Amino acid sequence: MSQLEIKNLNVSVAGNHILKNFSLTVPKGEVHAIMGPNGTGKSTLAKALAGHEDYEIASGEVLLDGQSIVGEEPDAISRAGLFLAFQYPSEIQGVSIANFIRAALNARLDEGEKLNAPAFYKELYEKMDSLKIPRTFTSRSVNDGFSGGEKKRCEILQMAMLKPSYAIMDETDSGLDIDALQIVAEGVNAMRGPDLGMLVITHYQRLLNYIVPDKVHVMYDGQIVKTGGPELAHELEAKGYDWVKELAPVAT
Amino acid sequence: MATTPDLNIDRDSGNFRYDTTYEFDAGVGLNEQTIDYICDVKGEDDWVRDFRKRALEVFWKKPNPTHWASKQLDEIDFDKIRYYLSKGQRPTRSWDEVPPEVKETFERLGIPEKERAYLAGVEAQFDSEASYSNMKEELSKQGVIFVGSTEGLKEHPEIFRKWFGKVIPIGDNKYSALNSAVFSGGSFIYVPPGVKLKQPLQAYFRINAENFGQFERTLIIADEGAELTYMEGCTAPKFETNTLHSAVVELVALKGAKIQYITVQNWSSNVFNLVTKRGLAMEDAEVKWIDCNIGSKLTMKYPGVVMRGEGARGEVVSIALAHDGQHQDTGAKMVHAANNTASNIVSKSISIGQGRSTYRGVVSMPKHLKNCKNNTECDALLINTNSRTDTYPAITVRGQNNTTQHEASVSKVSAEQIFYMMQRGLSEGEAMSLAVNGFVNDLIREFPMEYSVELKRLIDLEMEGSVG
Numbered sequence: 203m204s205q206l207e208i209k210n211l212n213v214s215v216a217g218n219h220i221l222k223n224f225s226l227t228v229p230k231g232e233v234h235a236i237m238g239p240n241g242t243g244k245s246t247l248a249k250a251l252a253g254h255e256d257y258e259i260a261s262g263e264v265l266l267d268g269q270s271i272v273g274e275e276p277d278a279i280s281r282a283g284l285f286l287a288f289q290y291p292s293e294i295q296g297v298s299i300a301n302f303i304r305a306a307l308n309a310r311l312d313e314g315e316k317l318n319a320p321a322f323y324k325e326l327y328e329k330m331d332s333l334k335i336p337r338t339f340t341s342r343s344v345n346d347g348f349s350g351g352e353k354k355r356c357e358i359l360q361m362a363m364l365k366p367s368y369a370i371m372d373e374t375d376s377g378l379d380i381d382a383l384q385i386v387a388e389g390v391n392a393m394r395g396p397d398l399g400m401l402v403i404t405h406y407q408r409l410l411n412y413i414v415p416d417k418v419h420v421m422y423d424g425q426i427v428k429t430g431g432p433e434l435a436h437e438l439e440a441k442g443y444d445w446v447k448e449l450a451p452v453a454t
Numbered sequence: 455m456a457t458t459p460d461l462n463i464d465r466d467s468g469n470f471r472y473d474t475t476y477e478f479d480a481g482v483g484l485n486e487q488t489i490d491y492i493c494d495v496k497g498e499d500d501w502v503r504d505f506r507k508r509a510l511e512v513f514w515k516k517p518n519p520t521h522w523a524s525k526q527l528d529e530i531d532f533d534k535i536r537y538y539l540s541k542g543q544r545p546t547r548s549w550d551e552v553p554p555e556v557k558e559t560f561e562r563l564g565i566p567e568k569e570r571a572y573l574a575g576v577e578a579q580f581d582s583e584a585s586y587s588n589m590k591e592e593l594s595k596q597g598v599i600f601v602g603s604t605e606g607l608k609e610h611p612e613i614f615r616k617w618f619g620k621v622i623p624i625g626d627n628k629y630s631a632l633n634s635a636v637f638s639g640g641s642f643i644y645v646p647p648g649v650k651l652k653q654p655l656q657a658y659f660r661i662n663a664e665n666f667g668q669f670e671r672t673l674i675i676a677d678e679g680a681e682l683t684y685m686e687g688c689t690a691p692k693f694e695t696n697t698l699h700s701a702v703v704e705l706v707a708l709k710g711a712k713i714q715y716i717t718v719q720n721w722s723s724n725v726f727n728l729v730t731k732r733g734l735a736m737e738d739a740e741v742k743w744i745d746c747n748i749g750s751k752l753t754m755k756y757p758g759v760v761m762r763g764e765g766a767r768g769e770v771v772s773i774a775l776a777h778d779g780q781h782q783d784t785g786a787k788m789v790h791a792a793n794n795t796a797s798n799i800v801s802k803s804i805s806i807g808q809g810r811s812t813y814r815g816v817v818s819m820p821k822h823l824k825n826c827k828n829n830t831e832c833d834a835l836l837i838n839t840n841s842r843t844d845t846y847p848a849i850t851v852r853g854q855n856n857t858t859q860h861e862a863s864v865s866k867v868s869a870e871q872i873f874y875m876m877q878r879g880l881s882e883g884e885a886m887s888l889a890v891n892g893f894v895n896d897l898i899r900e901f902p903m904e905y906s907v908e909l910k911r912l913i914d915l916e917m918e919g920s921v922g
Binding site: 252253254255275276277279280281285286288291292293294295296297302303305306309310343360364 | 868869870871873874875876877878879880881882884885888889891892893894895896
């Protein structure tokens with residue numbers, strides 16, 4: 203049961219039906235990419251899975267290692283093992299990165315358990331070094347005044363420290379230059395392994411040169427219309443998204 | 455409060471004379487007889503009696519300032535208030551009658567057992583007899599005077615009479631007049647030239663039951679080059695049947711002196727807390743007010759500094775938290791009265807539920823002055839859609855090379871921020887607390903450590919109540 207299973211999910215936001223009988227399975231150990239034109243429901247998928255209250259799940263199932271997470275609170279879903287790397291990470295003034303990550307880790311501990319501070323900082327610094335985030339950032343407020351690249355690297359830092367079972371990366375490459383992209387990709391690749399299932403949502407194929415997926419799914423109008431290997435991404439790059447529209451089932 | 459009670463000092467016990475043959479009880483309501491009663495009981499000199507009576511006249515003449523202040527002031531029924539409480543008159547209740555939320559707060563803030571009974575109104579007084587004598591000795595060695603208002607005026611008029619009622623005159627406002635008529639308790643402090651006190655002086659616990667903080671009168675004089683920090687109040691909620699608290703605090707910092715005055719106010723939600731606080735800063739002197747208002751039904755408090763000497767500095771750091779049914783009406787008054795003076799105001803308020811926060815700031819730099827600077831930052835955080843915040847800055851800058859800077863912001867803890875934090879595994883309550891603590895973080899660090907730890911816990915507690 204080591205997989206993230208999404209079965210016939212229907213999701214609406216502000217009265218608009220966005221995800222239509224959406225189905226997808228991401229096993230641990232694999233990286234799946236979702237590509238598609240804008241407005242097709244990619245971010246909706248990410249937010250709905252994470253339990254955002256604005257996204258109404260009308261029907262369908264989402265099973266994380268066999269456990270249903272539909273209707274659960276975002277923090278419960280997080281503690282069940284789901285991580286979302288946001289497209290637009292929030293700024294939280296007055297809360298330092300170190301304290302934020304520490305609070306998140308403490309939230310996962312049992313009553314009475316405490317975090318080992320020296321071990322925490324050792325790991326934090328190691329991961330910051332590998333993501334080329336200056337150590338001085340530990341005392342900076344989360345995302346406050348950060349550049350796009352810094353925000354995305356901060357997302358990957360949090361992911362590395364929280365060690366989720368499943369990670370959704372929502373357009374992590376948007377707004378990144380080549381150098382930042384490479385750093386982010388290295389960080390993500392370093393986490394790949396049999397205990398992690400990843401869903402990489404992206405508009406452009408470029409990221410997938412660095413984070414090579416096991417499978418590529420193309421989304422259109424709230425559903426997956428085609429699945430293939432990494433070469434599918436190249437095909438999209440070459441042909442554009444219009445080609446995909448013809449594959450979509452006729453709207454009912 | 456766990457670590458500081460040992461520094462407490464009782465000032466009136468032993469000096470206080472209560473004539474038991476006196477049958478007249480001050481009772482409720484306010485008239486000349488109430489004043490006479492208070493003066494007789496305290497054995498005050500004639501000039502103090504006259505001062506009080508003059509103040510009473512002014513108090514009756516002035517109307518409630520409801521043309522700009524909250525109309526809630528009209529709810530105060532002056533005839534029903536007890537203006538002077540003596541030992542044994544303080545109402546007490548049994549531990550069973552103490553509301554469970556209060557008990558829980560004590561638990562969560564880590565208030566020591568022996569303090570809880572006093573705070574909860576179960577015991578009439580808190581006995582800190584054993585702890586104060588060391589401090590008293592230390593201070594007297596340095597020539598420091600630390601007594602109550604009665605003793606201050608009686609035993610040391612040559613020091614205190616000079617400034618008493620000069621920083622805040624009787625007629626300043628209706629409530630300074632009231633205080634001037636019926637004041638009791640409070641701290642009168644004098645620090646000799648060059649003496650820099652390392653330990654903060656504490657007002658909190660008192661043996662004498664007359665000091666319920668109702669109409670406290672405090673006067674602190676720091677002579678040339680002297681330095682002190684004074685702390686009053688506590689984070690724990692206090693049982694109060696008295697609905698009107700009207701204190702007056704006068705500070706005088708002579709040349710090169712520094713006074714830092716820290717207040718944490720958490721009166722119960724039936725209290726009107728109307729306070730007049732002002733400091734005079736002479737040449738190169740500094741007066742700094744660090745203020746935290748969490749309790750009461752309505753607090754009106756605008757700590758001020760009059761910078762009278764060149765190079766003087768005034769500062770106000772203020773945190774206010776307004777929950778359902780509360781109105782924190784706070785701010786600052788900076789009056790520049792000499793060249794090269796600087797003032798700084800940082801005010802952060804949080805409005806939760808139906809709570810209301812108001813900021814009123816006065817900054818005045820008249821045209822004959824030069825090279826004066828003011829910096830004001832007032833930030834408001836609204837937690838729920840019903841919360842309310844208002845800002846009324848009144849800034850007058852004239853003259854040459856005078857600058858002022860005013861920044862104000864209103865923000866909400868956004869749903870997106872909360873979702874982001876929850877996605878990392880924090881519950882909604884934990885996320886809110888983190889955001890709110892982040893908002894006031896840099897100001898909380900201005901408070902001494904014992905307070906800042908308790909303040910953070912208190913804010914967490916208040917936030918819990920606001921979520922879900």
